[in-house]
Amino acid sequence: MTITFNSKIPAGAIGDKWATYKEDAKLVAPGNKRKFKVIVVGTGLAGASAAATMAELGYQVDVFTFHDSPRRAHSIAAQGGINAAKNYQGDGDSVHRLFYDTIKGGDFRSRESNVHRLAEVSVNIIDQMVAQGVPFAREYGGLLDNRSFGGAQVSRTFYARGQTGQQLLLGAYQQLARQIGLGNVRMFNRTELVDVVTVDDRCAGIVTRDLVNGEVVSHAAHAVVMATGGYGNVFYLSTNAMACNVTAAWRAHRKGAAFANPCYTQIHPTCIPQSDPTQSKLTLMSESLRNDGRVWVPTNADESRSADQVPEAERDYILERLYPSYGNLAPRDVSSRAAKRAVDAGLGVGPLKNGVYLDFSDAVNRLGKDVVEERYGNLFQMYERIAGENPYDVPMRIYPATHYTMGGLWVDYELMTNIPGLYAAGEANFSDHGANRLGASALMQGLADGYFVLPYTIGNYLAPMLNKPIPGTDHPAFKEAELAAAARYQGYVDIKGSRSPDYFHREVGRIIWDYCGMERTQQGLEKALSELPALYEEFQKDLRVTGDAESMNQTLEKAGRVDDFFQLGMLMCRDALEREESCGGHFRAEYQTDEGEALRNDEDFAHVAAWEWTGDPTKSVRHSEELNFEAIHLATRSYK
């Protein structure tokens, strides 16, 4: 397949593009919609909202998730909130400001047209979710409350205690459940996508593996939506859930879908530091805590007193000092690097000296314990359960951890990958956040994609296919993919080596974190690119999966996912190596200002890198899509 990158951006002024697109898009008449089968993989915010809406419109929808219920998708874990340009606080917010903040936050590496549309539909999301019964936080007068998040100077974040993702996902899940109950959606739980099938350069369907009995089966459709989340677990330790993985996107990539900007990964500044080597994941403490918590480290590396004994003069409030206008709400990449530098300089706190303080004592004095509890009670509880310390008395200790991946499947304005008929939505695509995502914008993007974009754009593709036959699952391409998938899983069982998938996952994760994490260098990336293939070879020879491929086998599931992480990891390092600039979450030590801030190279890198699979994970081919900034001028991102 030759790759063509047509971003299909509609003509016209930035504010008119989406309206123009919708006016011009081809439609499928209501009575004809049931003649189309659409597959949605994933039931997070993006997948559940897309599936429910398309089923409401009348399409036949088949939905797949590896979870035991659609309600478990990782969106459930989002804590802090969701942005929308409602301007309910009358503090000067607008669609344009949200658009601007998102482009700037993304360090001018995202596509203007997509981001503007996102800002436009953000307001509809809140209306939709409230109509569905999402119990957002309210003021005493009964109106909706807002808070601020990093990278914004307005309060546009809607929230439901510290469980915004849970409440939004339950809203979307319930809407999906209604469609399942009505028979408009067929739901396949505990079923993992293991391949994508193309026929005549068009996506014809998918191949899945039933996790309970190992059965490999094909499903044909007119269109397929990947709403399969991000790939942060390539780092092994991250804030993602244990089962989050890249397999769906990666298998699509191997079938010809370009993978864009894999090196754009986000490190979240406020996570609980690792406490011992058996640790399986890191826990996020919501960014909202930075509204009232102050980040500091002692000025003396040998400080041994408890936090409350350290006098003001011997504390360095690093973010307030470095970024006076945003203070503790500086964006994530900027805040993370500040913490890393403090710890690298030996100023870290806690038994392993691997964190910085996030201190609430001022907030408790100013607002009273009750108000602090009302705002953050459940987060404080969670912290205490994990760290064994009470944050009302002792400052929290935090450290950055991998949290989100901006890179993903390349999509055009319609959210279609370069494979016709294959779409990507939510965190799985690369679309809206450029090189860095602002807090509370992932939930917004997932729901924007699923509720307000895909249901429009998919009709434009389907309309001309009315009454034309599509290849069924008896087509040789499906049979071939089924055999290959079954052989792949049997293959892992047959290696009979000595090391578990977890062992290899930890090792890949360590390499990626060390060399392709918060700070990257040419030398380090080259080292990673020599270590990874060697380790991958060991994986292929020495993996051990006990049990068989015909029954519930969690070790086998893991093996397939780790295999794909290896291949993705190599691509991430290549991408990071070839992007000779620093931007957002991609910080190359060679490219920084005298003050240690990211130094972009707009001349050579104001583009999206879209990678083509060649069959060898170390030899992917780099393509690029130029980014044109018409509505906003390229500027240096400053939060001083």
Next chain:
Amino acid sequence: MSNHLKNLKLKIWRQSGPTDSGHFENYVMDEISDEASFLEMLDVLNEGLIGENKLPVVFDHDCREGICGTCSLMINGQAHGPERSTATCQLHMRKFKSGDEIVIEPWRASAFPIIKDLMVDRSAFDRIIESGGFITAPTGGAPDANLIPIPKTVADAAMDASQCIGCGACVAACPNGAANLFTGAKIAHLNLLPQGQAERFKRTEAMVETMDEYFGSCTNHGECEAACPKEISIDVIALMNKDYRQSKLKNRKEISRT
């Protein structure tokens, strides 16, 4: 600083599939950090089993932050173990001491058939939601979100109920295997809100009757509330019962609520 627990005696339920009768197997965990979570302790056990070429213990888990509701486990006869309002994944080994015997079993309830070892099938919960656990509001056309003010106390009460993570501990803890806390929580969440009024009685009737198809009946033991990691109050059951009684009357007369 972390301490280490030594010589834990684990007694774990192993069952190869739904039709196998299953049995307990004994394992010894020589040493584990008290900073480890309970599930990380099982991870260590499983790594060891793979090392010995044996089958690791199958158990459900995902977020490990107490929010997705995927983890389960009866630990020493208690759903989600000894720590109150804490899901298994948030339970840490500092709650145990060296030499302890820990008995680990799956949720036991006829509505939750065992898939393998400690993993059960909770899809009956999805059936309850599908029957009415939603507000019908198709995408598009929703009015402005601030059009209907909702008193903070009402929004907060709805939020208290909607925190349910769908884990099933309430069912596992109940001597009758009843799902009243789970169902009541969803009914309370939606029935308390102004947006939920239009379908209030239809919803309640459908959900309660679907629940009754799969689960046992409630005899007010209150074990569910004690086991619930989200502290869902048993009051939601009272609200559900009240609305159910009313729905029988209202729905029969086909009076839609005004």
